[in-house]
Amino acid sequence: MTDTRAEPDTRAEDEPRLRIGEMAKETGLTSRTLRYWEEIGLLRPVAHRGSGERLYSLAERERVVHIRELQDLLGLTLAEIHDVLASEDTLERVRRATRASAPTPKRLGLLEDAIAANETLVQRINERLERIGEFRDQCLARGDRMRARRVDLEAEIADQRPRPRPKGRPG
Amino acid sequence: MTDTRAEPDTRAEDEPRLRIGEMAKETGLTSRTLRYWEEIGLLRPVAHRGSGERLYSLAERERVVHIRELQDLLGLTLAEIHDVLASEDTLERVRRATRASAPTPKRLGLLEDAIAANETLVQRINERLERIGEFRDQCLARGDRMRARRVDLEAEIADQRPRPRPKGRPG
DNA sequence: ATTACCGTTGACGTGAACGGAAACCAATCT
DNA sequence: AGATTGGTTTCCGTTCACGTCAACGGTAAT
Numbered sequence: 001m002t003d004t005r006a007e008p009d010t011r012a013e014d015e016p017r018l019r020i021g022e023m024a025k026e027t028g029l030t031s032r033t034l035r036y037w038e039e040i041g042l043l044r045p046v047a048h049r050g051s052g053e054r055l056y057s058l059a060e061r062e063r064v065v066h067i068r069e070l071q072d073l074l075g076l077t078l079a080e081i082h083d084v085l086a087s088e089d090t091l092e093r094v095r096r097a098t099r100a101s102a103p104t105p106k107r108l109g110l111l112e113d114a115i116a117a118n119e120t121l122v123q124r125i126n127e128r129l130e131r132i133g134e135f136r137d138q139c140l141a142r143g144d145r146m147r148a149r150r151v152d153l154e155a156e157i158a159d160q161r162p163r164p165r166p167k168g169r170p171g
Numbered sequence: 172m173t174d175t176r177a178e179p180d181t182r183a184e185d186e187p188r189l190r191i192g193e194m195a196k197e198t199g200l201t202s203r204t205l206r207y208w209e210e211i212g213l214l215r216p217v218a219h220r221g222s223g224e225r226l227y228s229l230a231e232r233e234r235v236v237h238i239r240e241l242q243d244l245l246g247l248t249l250a251e252i253h254d255v256l257a258s259e260d261t262l263e264r265v266r267r268a269t270r271a272s273a274p275t276p277k278r279l280g281l282l283e284d285a286i287a288a289n290e291t292l293v294q295r296i297n298e299r300l301e302r303i304g305e306f307r308d309q310c311l312a313r314g315d316r317m318r319a320r321r322v323d324l325e326a327e328i329a330d331q332r333p334r335p336r337p338k339g340r341p342g
Numbered sequence: 343a344t345t346a347c348c349g350t351t352g353a354c355g356t357g358a359a360c361g362g363a364a365a366c367c368a369a370t371c372t
Numbered sequence: 373a374g375a376t377t378g379g380t381t382t383c384c385g386t387t388c389a390c391g392t393c394a395a396c397g398g399t400a401a402t
Contacts, residue, residue, distance in 0.1 A: 019378080019379075020379070021378065021379080030360085030361085031378095032360065032362085033359080033360065033361095036359070036360060037359095040359095051367065051369095051379075051380075052367085052379080052380050053368090053378090053380075054379085069302075072246065073299070073302055073306055074303075075243065075246050077359090078358075078359075079358090104324060104327070105328060108324050108328065111317060111320060112321065115317045115321065118313055118314045118317065119314065121310055122307060122310050122311060125303060125307045125310065126307070128303060129300065129303055129304065131244055132244050132296060132299060132303070133300065135240050135296065136296045136297070136300065139289060139292055139293050140293060142289055143286060143289045143293065146282060146286045146289065147286060149282060150282050150283065150286065153278065153279050153282060154279065157276060157279065190348080190349080191349070192348065192349080201391080202348095202349085203389095203390065203391065203392085204389080204391095206350095206351095207389070208389095211389095222349075222350075222397065222398055222399095223349080223350050223351080223397090223398095248388075248389090249388080250388095
């Protein structure tokens with residue numbers, strides 16, 4: 001019981017909100033990491049329901065996943081990630097601030113900034129894909145050389161093996 | 172003069188050998204990094220000509236580039252890289268040790284180990300390529316959504332713009 | 343011979359990205 | 373009521389991958 005539901009806390013959109021432990025499990029991170037990311041300004045949970053308990057929205061969870069990918073797949077530092085998400089953030093902030101207010105004459109500019117940022121990101125990704133592709137080709141080439149060397153070795157061994165039995169066996 | 176050439180030092184294959192500074196410049200690393208990598212067992216320069224001066228072969232330079240790619244493109248730690256290069260290393264060591272000696276019956280095994288290691292590496296690379304590809308697709312989708320939103324916004328603005336000037340000025 | 347340059351070996355410092363423990367709330371289970 | 377669970381802040385510790393500095397040595401040119 002103790003129906004603590006329906007608290008209009010910061011904003012009462014009925015999105016399910018995650019506690020930090022749930023968030024951690026769903027994203028595969030630790031609570032510590034989530035707090036740290038918040039500390040350096042990468043995350044902004046609804047924070048502090050009643051006591052000081054953080055609550056995360058689904059958007060926040062998406063964001064966490066996004067950050068993780070920028071970190072793991074592109075090898076960006078958290079500072080770089082901060083920059084990458086900057087335009088996206090201002091866009092979101094303005095979007096919330098002007099909820100059905102102005103005709104949004106400059107929101108368009110923000111949006112275009114975000115679009116541009118996204119495109120440079122895609123470009124970085126493409127470069128990386130290319131470089132990794134080249135690297136893979138090199139590895140494949142190495143593999144081919146080694147396999148060629150292997151058949152040579154096998155042949156040499158086969159040539160030398162019959163010595164204890166020089167009469168040759170056709171089968 | 173002081174023709175210090177032709178010193179049969181460790182082995183006198185006439186490969187050009189690089190000093191640590193040259194190596195650093197060619198690979199874009201620092202001397203410190205090269206020493207550090209040696210310290211943790213990733214590199215093994217011919218070392219110590221006369222005094223304690225390191226000299227690197229071309230093979231070593233290739234190796235450095237390889238390590239850099241494993242580090243940057245795949246995000247492996249130096250410890251992981253150490254593991255990845257392990258089979259390759261033993262192969263090389265055995266290859267040097269048995270220079271035209273045995274018919275190499277078990278060298279084949281080493282070679283096959285190296286081939287296997289290379290294949291798992293290629294697999295890791297492929298997985299990564301796939302994940303990055305998915306990530307890129309997500310980013311592209313985001314971009315599409317934002318662009319769609321943009322045309323909406325432009326339409327809204329165009330609808331609302333005429334209000335301050337209802338009389339319409341064609342010029 | 344002096345200077346300049348490049349190298350060497352320690353040893354300690356550093357920034358990034360957290361880990362972990364202490365001391366303390368708040369809700370929940372038994 | 374007491375214990376458990378899961379959250380909070382604060383602060384210090386840690387790992388990785390080097391950076392940096394001191395003290396020193398060999399080689400080459402001036």
